Amino acid sequence: MPDQLLYAAEVMINGLMAGVLYALVALGFVLIFKASGIFNYAQGVLALFAALTLVGLQEGQVPFAHLINAAFGTEVHHFGWQLPSIVAILLTVGVMILLAVAIERFILKHLVNQEPIILFMATIGLAYFLEGFGDVMWGADVKTLDVGLPQGGSFWIEEKTAVLGGDGFYGFFIDKLDIVATVVAAILVISLTLFSQYSKQGRALRAVADDHQAALSVGISLRFIWVLVWSIAGFVALVAGIMWGAKSGVQFSLSLIALKALPVLMLGGFTSIPGAIVGGLIIGVGEKLFEFTIGPMIGGATENWFAYVLALLFLVFRPQGLFGEKIIERV
Amino acid sequence: MKLKLASAALGALVAASPALADLVFPDLSYRTGAYAAGGIPFSDGYQDYFALVNERDGGIGGVKAKVMECETGYNTEKGVECYEATKGEGALIYQPLSTGITYQLIPKVSADQIPLHTMGYGRTSAANGKVFEWVFNYPANYWDAASVAIKYLLDENGGDLSGKTITLLYHNSAYGKEPIRTLEELSKKHGYTLNTIPVDHPGQEQKSQWLQIRRERPDYVIMWGWGVMNQVAIQEAANIRFPMENFIGNWWAGAEHDVTPAGAAADGYKSLNMNRIADYPVFADIKTHVHDKGLAAGDGSNVGKVLYTRGMYAAMLAVEAAKTAQEIHGTPDITAAMMRDGMEALVMDAAKMEALGAPGIGPEFGVSCTDHGGSGMGIVQQWNASEGKWVALTDYIMPDDAIIAPLVEEDSMAYASENNLSLRCE
Numbered sequence: 001m002p003d004q005l006l007y008a009a010e011v012m013i014n015g016l017m018a019g020v021l022y023a024l025v026a027l028g029f030v031l032i033f034k035a036s037g038i039f040n041y042a043q044g045v046l047a048l049f050a051a052l053t054l055v056g057l058q059e060g061q062v063p064f065a066h067l068i069n070a071a072f073g074t075e076v077h078h079f080g081w082q083l084p085s086i087v088a089i090l091l092t093v094g095v096m097i098l099l100a101v102a103i104e105r106f107i108l109k110h111l112v113n114q115e116p117i118i119l120f121m122a123t124i125g126l127a128y129f130l131e132g133f134g135d136v137m138w139g140a141d142v143k144t145l146d147v148g149l150p151q152g153g154s155f156w157i158e159e160k161t162a163v164l165g166g167d168g169f170y171g172f173f174i175d176k177l178d179i180v181a182t183v184v185a186a187i188l189v190i191s192l193t194l195f196s197q198y199s200k201q202g203r204a205l206r207a208v209a210d211d212h213q214a215a216l217s218v219g220i221s222l223r224f225i226w227v228l229v230w231s232i233a234g235f236v237a238l239v240a241g242i243m244w245g246a247k248s249g250v251q252f253s254l255s256l257i258a259l260k261a262l263p264v265l266m267l268g269g270f271t272s273i274p275g276a277i278v279g280g281l282i283i284g285v286g287e288k289l290f291e292f293t294i295g296p297m298i299g300g301a302t303e304n305w306f307a308y309v310l311a312l313l314f315l316v317f318r319p320q321g322l323f324g325e326k327i328i329e330r331v
Numbered sequence: 332m333k334l335k336l337a338s339a340a341l342g343a344l345v346a347a348s349p350a351l352a353d354l355v356f357p358d359l360s361y362r363t364g365a366y367a368a369g370g371i372p373f374s375d376g377y378q379d380y381f382a383l384v385n386e387r388d389g390g391i392g393g394v395k396a397k398v399m400e401c402e403t404g405y406n407t408e409k410g411v412e413c414y415e416a417t418k419g420e421g422a423l424i425y426q427p428l429s430t431g432i433t434y435q436l437i438p439k440v441s442a443d444q445i446p447l448h449t450m451g452y453g454r455t456s457a458a459n460g461k462v463f464e465w466v467f468n469y470p471a472n473y474w475d476a477a478s479v480a481i482k483y484l485l486d487e488n489g490g491d492l493s494g495k496t497i498t499l500l501y502h503n504s505a506y507g508k509e510p511i512r513t514l515e516e517l518s519k520k521h522g523y524t525l526n527t528i529p530v531d532h533p534g535q536e537q538k539s540q541w542l543q544i545r546r547e548r549p550d551y552v553i554m555w556g557w558g559v560m561n562q563v564a565i566q567e568a569a570n571i572r573f574p575m576e577n578f579i580g581n582w583w584a585g586a587e588h589d590v591t592p593a594g595a596a597a598d599g600y601k602s603l604n605m606n607r608i609a610d611y612p613v614f615a616d617i618k619t620h621v622h623d624k625g626l627a628a629g630d631g632s633n634v635g636k637v638l639y640t641r642g643m644y645a646a647m648l649a650v651e652a653a654k655t656a657q658e659i660h661g662t663p664d665i666t667a668a669m670m671r672d673g674m675e676a677l678v679m680d681a682a683k684m685e686a687l688g689a690p691g692i693g694p695e696f697g698v699s700c701t702d703h704g705g706s707g708m709g710i711v712q713q714w715n716a717s718e719g720k721w722v723a724l725t726d727y728i729m730p731d732d733a734i735i736a737p738l739v740e741e742d743s744m745a746y747a748s749e750n751n752l753s754l755r756c757e
Contacts, residue, residue: 014539069630131363143592144591144592151570173571247535247567249559249592251368253366253535300503301503303531303536303539
């Protein structure tokens, strides 16, 4: 097989893997939009906050240390422990649930039946608050995230595929972290779909998404459902934060991964969990192949904008996204 | 009663304003946002040094230095707002640590007659003092950095780079594009092939770029990055098993937080630096006179790190320029215009750096009316992951002035022509 074709195949495979990482971020948006009709601007910051909390707990960092030291003249920074990854992850899930309760109690409770734009604005405020809160709580330095995930190209895949090409072909590069992310994303999507379709809470969640007041009238606790869905979104944000944080360290630019999720949502629809995955895969492959084939001719760095062009093209023909619910308005 | 109220109000006003004799040094910092990890240590070092001078020496020439911190978030608009908010306080010099903010401030400082010092960043051709009266970029600029990197690679290859391939991986911004022209000119001179690969802001996803590098297998990769782009690039380089010793970042891609997320895989990564890292005696002074008195700008964890040292060095150069200005004008209460004179007469030699408790922290250089750029020298350092520290591989390397000087002349003259500026120093 000509090397150029093999390289294109390699780009495509890596595009699929990148797409899974985009989809992980998009999933959080979908969950909250599906359950409450809120476009959660704070989803990227939730991922950042979750990752910051995970590293802070794992490393035994004293939260608000800078504030405590400034106020009391102390010099406390660390508790002196190093928690096992699984314990730190479980504790972080606990923190994200507490955060969901707080968000419901202090923000959402007061905004029942408000216009979607009001709820959207509230999440903008939440995003900026959480970013500042995370900064004060854990500090703004770059933190190393080590929960034992493998990283680097797989030797095995490289060796097995090197024979496909000529002397200049070194085999397919596939990052082991991307493989892990793919498996995790698959498990997440299957679990969330099963939960949404077959569990009592899942059905209640869909009812709330359809009509808040109708759901309330049949005895569904809107407040419980919101806490539940924000908790799940917080968990998904933690998973996304771990995968992206493992690549770059945990730092405040992590919140910008939300930008990668927007074209995925436009393409896959705001209400479909499988749509987030398929949208992610299409965006991932599309942008990587475009960069590989056309990028060099026009100076490169095409991925950021091409993802949006691709999403816009889909929108023109299917405004609700590939898997979004069809909009039917009766007059 | 009215008189008492008026007196109290006046008292509060006086207390809130800087004392007239204070020498004001605004610190356009960024402690929040995507680039905070770089902004915090720089600002800590910058502020701690002024605090040291106040506490240990009683100020600069007997006049206290007042640092006015303003958060920019590395955002150009906020940076300009900070400038506008602080310039009326008697600001003597601005060091915004952002090329974007620098470009916006150049016409403003020229109109307001306040010096702008962009150490190793900003507009490279501002090194030409004949055109840029109020802008300085000593001790080195981007084009110097590109040349220093190539000179180092020449040394590594017995003085011959012909047939070699060098890839420039750059932040797709005005900052990242700065070295391209210089590297192109140097490629003509030394016969290497230059490939350029841009990375869009913020650089969190670089799979395509590193797959391309893996396909093309360049001999060397030079990186012009900042923020998360650096950490991701180093991790991706490790992922494709690119030899770290052949991967060289510029001096904004060579701090501790750039390499630590990749752990042991970052071992051997190299970067340029304009300020050598060492355990300088001045750090002990900072501990005694600043940190132990609870006057530190940060929590003390950044002391001695690359960007803390650079921030401290930036403050040191500002203080030395202020002292020079005081000597020239025979008064401790200097103005921004006097500060500019001090900067233009600044000399940093080995004896002075030794006396300041930071021997060899920067290259030796002198500034003049025509030369606002300094010597342009830089070192190459290498990350030792097991010991968690940078190790200097070279002494200060002189850039190739035969290439750089004409480029600076061409660009600065074009600026002068566009803005109808008459040349100085003639």
